[in-house]
Amino acid sequence: xxxxxxxxxxxxxxxxxxxxxxxxxxxxxxxxxxxxxxxxxxxxxxxxxxxxxxxxxxxxxxxxxxxxxxxxxxxxxxxxxxxxxxxxxxxxxxxxxxxxxxxxxxxxxxxxxxxxxxxxxxxxxxxxxxxxxxxxxxxxxxxxxxxxxxxxxxxxxxxxxxxxxxxxxxxxxxxxxxxxxxxxxxxxxxxxxxxxxxxxxxxxxxxxxxxxxxxxxxxxxxxxxxxxxxxxxxxxxxxxxxxxxxxxxxxxxxxxxxxxxxxxxxxxxxxxxxxxxxxxxxxxxxxxxxxxxxxxxxxxxxxxxxxxxxxxxxxxxxxxxxxxxxxxxxxxxxxxxxxxxxxxxxxxxxxxxxxxxxxxxxxxxxxxxxxxxxxxxxxxxxxxxxxxxxxxxxxxxxxxxxxxxxxxxxxxxxxxxxxxxxxxxxxxxxxxxxxxxxxxxxxxxxxxxxxxxxxxxxxxxxxxxxxxxxxxxxxxxxxxxxxxxxxxxxxxxxxxxxxxxxxxxxxxxxxxxxxxxxxxxxxxxxx
Amino acid sequence: xxxxxxxxxxxxxxxxxxxxxxxxxxxxxxxxxxxxxxxxxxxxxxxxxxxxxxxxxxxxxxxxxxxxxxxxxxxxxxxxxxxxxxxxxx
Numbered sequence: 243x244x245x246x247x248x249x250x251x252x253x254x255x256x257x258x259x260x261x262x263x264x265x266x267x268x269x270x271x272x273x274x275x276x277x278x279x280x281x282x283x284x285x286x287x288x289x290x291x292x293x294x295x296x297x298x299x300x301x302x303x304x305x306x307x308x309x310x311x312x313x314x315x316x317x318x319x320x321x322x323x324x325x326x327x328x329x330x331x332x333x334x335x336x337x338x339x340x341x342x343x344x345x346x347x348x349x350x351x352x353x354x355x356x357x358x359x360x361x362x363x364x365x366x367x368x369x370x371x372x373x374x375x376x377x378x379x380x381x382x383x384x385x386x387x388x389x390x391x392x393x394x395x396x397x398x399x400x401x402x403x404x405x406x407x408x409x410x411x412x413x414x415x416x417x418x419x420x421x422x423x424x425x426x427x428x429x430x431x432x433x434x435x436x437x438x439x440x441x442x443x444x445x446x447x448x449x450x451x452x453x454x455x456x457x458x459x460x461x462x463x464x465x466x467x468x469x470x471x472x473x474x475x476x477x478x479x480x481x482x483x484x485x486x487x488x489x490x491x492x493x494x495x496x497x498x499x500x501x502x503x504x505x506x507x508x509x510x511x512x513x514x515x516x517x518x519x520x521x522x523x524x525x526x527x528x529x530x531x532x533x534x535x536x537x538x539x540x541x542x543x544x545x546x547x548x549x550x551x552x553x554x555x556x557x558x559x560x561x562x563x564x565x566x567x568x569x570x571x572x573x574x575x576x577x578x579x580x581x582x583x584x585x586x587x588x589x590x591x592x593x594x595x596x597x598x599x600x601x602x603x604x605x606x607x608x609x610x611x612x613x614x615x616x617x618x619x620x621x622x623x624x625x626x627x628x629x630x631x632x633x634x635x636x637x638x639x640x641x642x643x644x645x646x647x648x649x650x651x652x653x654x655x656x657x658x659x660x661x662x663x664x665x666x667x668x669x670x671x672x673x674x675x676x677x678x679x680x681x682x683x684x685x686x687x688x689x690x691x692x693x694x695x696x697x698x699x700x701x702x703x704x705x706x707x708x709x710x711x712x713x714x715x716x717x718x719x720x721x722x723x724x725x726x727x728x729x730x731x732x733x734x735x736x737x738x739x740x741x742x743x744x745x746x747x748x749x750x751x752x753x754x755x756x757x758x759x760x761x762x763x764x765x766x767x768x769x
Numbered sequence: 770x771x772x773x774x775x776x777x778x779x780x781x782x783x784x785x786x787x788x789x790x791x792x793x794x795x796x797x798x799x800x801x802x803x804x805x806x807x808x809x810x811x812x813x814x815x816x817x818x819x820x821x822x823x824x825x826x827x828x829x830x831x832x833x834x835x836x837x838x839x840x841x842x843x844x845x846x847x848x849x850x851x852x853x854x855x856x857x858x859x
Contacts, residue, residue: 545842546826547814550857553850572859575815579857643779646772659779666786676817695815710793712817721854728815731859 285309285340286333292356293328297368302355302404304377307344309337315380317407318353318399319390321422323373328356331370343374349431351377355404375399376422376430384460385439389430392446393420420446433458449566451515465514511537519570523685528738531766532577535584540573548572550579550731571688571735578734582727585766618762619726621754626700629751630660637702668697668751669709679743686741692732693748696755699725699732733759795819798827802837810837813851815859 271290280286288303288311295301304312331354340352357369378386390398390409397406422430426442433440438458448455454462507529509520520529539556543549549558557576559569626632639645642658650658672694679687691712698705698713702725706713719725736745737759749756790796795818802810810827812818830837839858843851850856 546822546839547816548859550859551850552857553855575859641779641783643776643783646776646779652772655775662782662786691815691817694817706818710790710795710818712815714815715812717811718813723854724857727857728859731857 297359305352317386318375327367567688574735578731582730621758625752806836813839
């Protein structure tokens with residue numbers, strides 16, 4: 243609030259008064275309104291009109307790229323919006339915004355919307371939302387709804403009367419909105435001009451798991467039939483080239499029949515969207531392992547995260563609230579637990595300790611089930627020690643300072659100190675990695691959590707609890723067998739991803755464990 | 770013999786690290802949870818606390834006045850299996 247000096251008013255030389263401020267502001271504006279420049283300034287006039295709207299009024303104004311007021315019909319899809327108040331609304335700022343977004347094309351408009359006051363609140367400033375938007379012609383209202391729905395926008399604005407219209411069924415549980423900038427914005431503008439939806443919107447919509455798909459005109463079409471069960475497409479082997487090129491004989495048959503292993507493997511989990519994610523993002527080897535070991539029951543639930551229940555050999559996955567990256571990460575991770583279980587008990591369920599030793603407690607049966615090969619366990623410990631984050635006898639002291647104050651020799655103190663530095667460095671590396679992969683819209687970004695969780699397992703949960711990194715935490719990893727079980731699943735998740743960024747990183751950090759894991763998977767494949 | 774200078778250096782680094790951690794987006798929500806319910810929110814699956822979805826969950830718990838505890842969200846059978854180490858939660 244501004245301070246206004248009132249001269250010759252003893253005791254009230256400086257007062258703070260909203261009504262007085264308003265009156266003076268109004269007088270200034272009236273004086274300004276009389277000037278010729280003001281007459282020409284359409285932005286200033288429109289902004290002032292909004293400022294002087296009544297408290298109960300819901301009003302808005304849309305600007306063209308040249309600063310004139312857009313008066314045609316249409317629907318605005320917000321790309322970016324900021325909330326402010328009528329008092330703080332500045333004509334110059336609006337002009338700057340119009341100038342900044344003016345070069346983005348005729349389909350991008352700056353919009354100011356003044357909201358009606360809440361009658362239940364005694365005093366409040368008039369709220370204003372300043373946004374820049376994509377405008378969709380009025381006769382393409384259905385396209386506007388689809389774009390807004392896919393992009394995660396909760397409302398559209400009808401330019402006639404600046405009415406906010408709720409978007410039907412916005413993407414539930416998705417907090418991050420689909421970015422509409424740069425190339426996408428251009429694509430959107432070109433498609434809208436042609437009266438179509440851009441390809442990225444159609445693709446995203448069709449991935450939303452609804453009971454129908456749409457085409458580029460926004461018309462509902464039937465979902466494509468699920469892919470046939472894992473029957474590898476035989477790839478004809480190229481015939482060896484003879485030294486002298488004979489004339490082609492149409493009746494010549496290939497000398498060698500193609501073997502089924504030569505084609506691409508297709509995983510069939512019984513869920514189309516899971517199949518799509520695995521078949522497009524997993525390596526051939528991983529798909530072969532998954533196909534070879536069979537498919538557990540996969541249930542989708544509404545709760546957070548995922549569960550592998552070895553008692554019933556069931557994976558529970560929160561499908562709806564996650565994006566593709568989180569689903570593929572969770573799915574491959576749970577398959578990792580399943581692979582661990584399967585490789586431990588063999589392919590015959592009758593050999594499972596869950597069946598053969600029903601008298602044992604659940605915990606004992608779980609420990610028996612997940613053996614986590616002794617070779618892998620040794621490699622895991624060696625990598626932890628080589629990185630200086632865990633060693634035999636660790637835990638006597640809380641940290642380097644505690645070790646120094648309690649009589650530890652300098653070598654051990656420095657070991658603790660080094661561990662802290664290594665873990666801080668790893669946290670920082672993984673945070674930037676996650677940021678970069680998310681920014682690049684790389685589907686592996688959620689799997690950064692797997693790398694972090696391996697470190698968390700190595701540090702018995704300290705990486706999550708004390709270093710604010712992804713993982714399970716001290717309470718979970720207080721049980722030793724969980725450290726190995728989770729590491730196996732995390733390794734499987736990273737090893738399976740077609741994008742090798744994270745597997746390369748984890749191989750650099752933990753060369754012993756990853757090479758042993760590769761050997762183990764080779765054994766599964768060649769068994 | 771305790772090297773006072775070295776210990777001072779360790780303390781400074783520790784304080785810097787704590788300051789760094791306090792800048793995390795989830796920090797103030799976790800602190801508010803601690804103040805309100807006397808304990809940190811409980812996550813049992815693999816997660817990243819700074820995930821906006823987790824922050825939203827802690828915030829919702831603060832608004833509802835019910836501590837955020839994923840263990841309490843399991844049913845009795847699942848709790849027993851989890852306690853015994855037979856249920857793997859991610």
